[in-house]
Amino acid sequence: MAKNAVITHPESLKRPAGPSEYAKDPVNASLTKADKIALYTKMARVRHFEQRCIRTYQQGKIGGFLHLYVGQEAVAAGTISLLGKFDHIITGYRDHAHGLLVGMNMKECMAELTGKVTGCSKGKGGSMHYFAPDKNYWGGHGIVGGQAPLGTGLAYAVKYRGQKGSCLTYMGDGAINQGAVHEAYNLAALWDLPIIFVIENNGYSMGTSQERSTAHPGCLAKRAEGYNMAWDVVNGHDVYEVRAKTAIALKRAHEESKPTILEIFTYRYFGHSMSDPDKTYRDKEEVKGYRETKDPVFLFEKELLNEGVLTKELVESINAAAMEEADAAAAFADESPEPTVADITKHIYWEEDNRGPKTTSRGTIIFE
Amino acid sequence: MAVISYREALRAAMREELKRDENVVIMGEEVAQFNGAYKVTEGLLKEFGPKRVVDTPISEAGFIGLGIGASMLGIRPVMELMFWSFSYVAFDQVVNNAGNIRYMSGGLINCPIVIRGPANGGTNVGATHSHTPEAILASHPGIKVVCPATPYDAKGLMKAAIRDNDPVYVMENTILYNDKGEVPDEDYIVPIGVADIKREGTDLTIVAHGRAVITSLKAAEILEKEHGVSVEVVDLRSIRPLDEETILASVRKTHRALLVEENKPFCGVDAQIAYLIQARAFDELDAPIGRVSSIDAPQIYSKKLEDLQLPYPARVVEAALKILA
Numbered sequence: 092m093a094k095n096a097v098i099t100h101p102e103s104l105k106r107p108a109g110p111s112e113y114a115k116d117p118v119n120a121s122l123t124k125a126d127k128i129a130l131y132t133k134m135a136r137v138r139h140f141e142q143r144c145i146r147t148y149q150q151g152k153i154g155g156f157l158h159l160y161v162g163q164e165a166v167a168a169g170t171i172s173l174l175g176k177f178d179h180i181i182t183g184y185r186d187h188a189h190g191l192l193v194g195m196n197m198k199e200c201m202a203e204l205t206g207k208v209t210g211c212s213k214g215k216g217g218s219m220h221y222f223a224p225d226k227n228y229w230g231g232h233g234i235v236g237g238q239a240p241l242g243t244g245l246a247y248a249v250k251y252r253g254q255k256g257s258c259l260t261y262m263g264d265g266a267i268n269q270g271a272v273h274e275a276y277n278l279a280a281l282w283d284l285p286i287i288f289v290i291e292n293n294g295y296s297m298g299t300s301q302e303r304s305t306a307h308p309g310c311l312a313k314r315a316e317g318y319n320m321a322w323d324v325v326n327g328h329d330v331y332e333v334r335a336k337t338a339i340a341l342k343r344a345h346e347e348s349k350p351t352i353l354e355i356f357t358y359r360y361f362g363h364s365m366s367d368p369d370k371t372y373r374d375k376e377e378v379k380g381y382r383e384t385k386d387p388v389f390l391f392e393k394e395l396l397n398e399g400v401l402t403k404e405l406v407e408s409i410n411a412a413a414m415e416e417a418d419a420a421a422a423f424a425d426e427s428p429e430p431t432v433a434d435i436t437k438h439i440y441w442e443e444d445n446r447g448p449k450t451t452s453r454g455t456i457i458f459e
Numbered sequence: 460m461a462v463i464s465y466r467e468a469l470r471a472a473m474r475e476e477l478k479r480d481e482n483v484v485i486m487g488e489e490v491a492q493f494n495g496a497y498k499v500t501e502g503l504l505k506e507f508g509p510k511r512v513v514d515t516p517i518s519e520a521g522f523i524g525l526g527i528g529a530s531m532l533g534i535r536p537v538m539e540l541m542f543w544s545f546s547y548v549a550f551d552q553v554v555n556n557a558g559n560i561r562y563m564s565g566g567l568i569n570c571p572i573v574i575r576g577p578a579n580g581g582t583n584v585g586a587t588h589s590h591t592p593e594a595i596l597a598s599h600p601g602i603k604v605v606c607p608a609t610p611y612d613a614k615g616l617m618k619a620a621i622r623d624n625d626p627v628y629v630m631e632n633t634i635l636y637n638d639k640g641e642v643p644d645e646d647y648i649v650p651i652g653v654a655d656i657k658r659e660g661t662d663l664t665i666v667a668h669g670r671a672v673i674t675s676l677k678a679a680e681i682l683e684k685e686h687g688v689s690v691e692v693v694d695l696r697s698i699r700p701l702d703e704e705t706i707l708a709s710v711r712k713t714h715r716a717l718l719v720e721e722n723k724p725f726c727g728v729d730a731q732i733a734y735l736i737q738a739r740a741f742d743e744l745d746a747p748i749g750r751v752s753s754i755d756a757p758q759i760y761s762k763k764l765e766d767l768q769l770p771y772p773a774r775v776v777e778a779a780l781k782i783l784a
């Protein structure tokens with residue numbers, strides 16, 4: 092544990108969770124009833140999709156790594172809900188929620204996990220490598236921190252093309268200790284790029300608590316000061332607060348073309364991935380505490396029930412529909428075909444996939 | 460002799476070296492408190508304490524570089540990469556620093572560092588986590604690279620690596636971690652740069668390393684039973700230094716060579732070996748040299764397809780029969 096660490100938590104996290112003090116923030120007050128229901132529905136869909144994945148994994152249909160987002164829904168849902176035509180996103184390997192929230196459908200997402208040709212990456216990427224460039228979603232990256240320079244590049248391209256946009260670049264609390272992240276910070280600030288680095292601080296990088304991975308563990312966003320960059324800390328259990336604070340950063344990106352680091356405090360309920368037995372580094376009580384008092388989906392549900400936007404019946408039907416959708420996605424993945432051996436050597440080079448009269452290269456490009 | 464797993468063999472090597480030499484330090488992500496992402500270092504923190512077994516942040520360039528620096532002052536760090544794929548974020552340290560410092564100092568400095576971890580495909584984790592960089596790294600003079608295929612070799616090579624005064628990169632394989640084999644109870648090493656005949660034969664030489672050795676042994680079994688062919692399997696064990704004489708002696712005996720590796724074909728380890736054989740044993744060959752490697756594409760995620768992308772026994776048998784035809 093680093094000495095003299097001043098924990099800089101968002102104010103709202105210091106109190107027990109109650110009605111959101113950000114409900115009246117203009118960015119939330121302007122939401123229609125339908126908008127709010129849609130936002131809740133999206134969060135519920137993410138949760139049910141992830142929970143359905145557990146079953147598919149346990150059935151042995153998903154191999155490799157499966158990193159779940161359960162507990163963190165408000166982070167991706169809140170931030171992505173604000174994005175417009177020229178706003179882009181990129182993240183690490185805990186990437187399913189971001190995909191669903193930009194509008195990928197559950198079927199292509201589930202089929203990717205089971206390695207089917209109908210998957211979003213045609214069975215070539217897997218859980219950690221979702222992509223939907225048509226929805227401004229640039230992945231899905233397996234190497235910790237590797238997406239930070241890419242996100243910086245996306246922001247650069249937005250600025251270069253004169254668009255009023257941004258790139259939200261998500262990473263974990265462990266990722267901030269990758270060198271590439273620091274280089275990206277510097278470039279973003281030096282060149283005034285319209286980027287928001289979103290640190291999804293769930294307290295752990297695999298089995299390493301944040302205190303054991305990071306000097307000055309009290310506040311990860313504060314490193315922004317070393318780069319003369321704006322920063323803020325956010326309660327990631329409250330989707331209204333996520334929206335309110337992201338909106339400020341987004342405005343900074345759109346109107347001033349300036350970067351921001353947002354550290355959003357959140358929590359993951361399951362192990363780091365499905366292969367983590369989750370027994371050595373945190374106790375069950377801690378997880379239980381978060382589930383019972385800070386659950387982002389439940390808190391938003393309560394909020395909207397209080398506002399009279401949701402009714403018990405509506406909550407039930409939304410969740411039932413999300414479960415059904417997830418089941419249908421699993422069935423779709425089951426029925427979908429595998430890629431073929433010939434598919435292995437497709438999509439390596441643009442040139443190879445687009446051979447035609449204009450192709451000039453004659454050298455061997457794929458070897459035996 | 461005890462029968463232990465490949466994983467246990469690696470762990471035993473580290474434990475014995477930690478005991479033997481107080482300069483040995485184990486370092487990496489999740490190696491201590493979590494007992495290792497693949498449990499290779501399980502129990503070492505408990506036995507040796509946090510000074511000798513150290514958890515690091517996810518900062519490969521930082522901690523690998525730190526290990527290289529410490530090795531310059533006589534520490535013998537054994538650094539775990541959770542996957543060798545992650546060495547790519549530390550490439551400057553791994554290649555430029557560890558590989559060049561001795562040379563650039565005119566021999567004044569040496570870097571007795573070991574970097575170890577799994578380097579393999581076949582586990583359904585996608586392209587970013589499935590790299591096999593032994594050929595890339597072995598192409599740099601100054602670096603040693605070993606790829607054990609059995610528990611015996613895993614322990615012996617690991618101990619040799621830790622005692623070695625140069626940087627040694629040990630490439631393990633997650634699929635082999637549970638494989639069992641006989642390992643002597645007494646102290647031993649497998650010298651770096653000595654290949655091993657894993658199976659004797661007279662009709663065809665298969666040269667392989669890492670898990671491709673296991674695949675080749677299975678293929679050799681089929682070739683003998685179903686086709687009456689006697690296959691010799693040469694396990695390189697060490698990529699650099701490369702035991703050229705053992706390869707050549709085998710080819711001189713069988714007059715046919717098939718090279719099997721899990722790398723992609725272009726500039727793979729076997730490209731170098733094919734050159735070696737034609738340069739030094741051209742007249743001995745009764746047929747062109749054959750090769751089986753992974754299908755030339757980034758590693759596919761889909762499990763069924765990935766199993767076909769990698770060399771598997773039937774493909775090795777087919778390639779062997781072609782050479783023997």
Ligand SMILES: Cc1ncc(C[n+]2csc(CCOP(=O)(O)OP(=O)(O)O)c2C)c(N)n1
Binds near residue numbers: 185234236263264363
């Ligand atoms: C360069 C690199 N090193 C190590 C890993 C293995 N690894 C994958 S996720 C992870 C933990 C990351 O934690 P954090 O950044 O907090 O994100 P979270 O998983 O909590 O979302 C590690 C060590 C990797 N994928 N890439």
Ligand SMILES: [Mg+2]
Binds near residue numbers: 263265293294296297
């Ligand atoms: Mg984390």
